Amino acid sequence: MNGGYKKEGSYGKGAGRGGDRGSERGDRGGNDMDRGGGRGFGRRKVCRYCADKNLKVDYKNAADLKYFVTERGKIVPRRISGNCARHQREVATAIKRGRNLALLPYTVMQHQ
Ligand SMILES: [Zn+2]
Numbered sequence: 001m002n003g004g005y006k007k008e009g010s011y012g013k014g015a016g017r018g019g020d021r022g023s024e025r026g027d028r029g030g031n032d033m034d035r036g037g038g039r040g041f042g043r044r045k046v047c048r049y050c051a052d053k054n055l056k057v058d059y060k061n062a063a064d065l066k067y068f069v070t071e072r073g074k075i076v077p078r079r080i081s082g083n084c085a086r087h088q089r090e091v092a093t094a095i096k097r098g099r100n101l102a103l104l105p106y107t108v109m110q111h112q
Pocket residue numbers: 047048049050051083084085086087088
């Protein structure tokens with residue numbers, strides 16, 4: 001949600017699977033990521049962990065991780081969370097770790 005669209009590719013290493021090297025796209029505004037399918041949830045242009053170098057996936061930071069868990073306690077899929085493959089994996093790992101520490105729910109109890 002923090003408006004700045006950082007130029008991708010400037011941090012070089014680790015971008016292996018992203019596929020976006022930012023070579024020739026600079027002057028187009030680069031909004032071809034949000035075509036269609038918007039559900040009004042998690043519309044980020046780029047993985048928030050990639051966008052913010054200071055932000056780290058931390059299993060102790062339940063407040064952040066909750067962002068990637070549905071209200072039923074399931075992990076939000078990547079196409080909705082907007083994470084890149086690498087960070088989605090880290091988030092998933094952190095969530096599982098957080099579950100072990102009872103920071104996050106496995107499933108949410110439902111009244112029936
Ligand atoms: Zn990322």
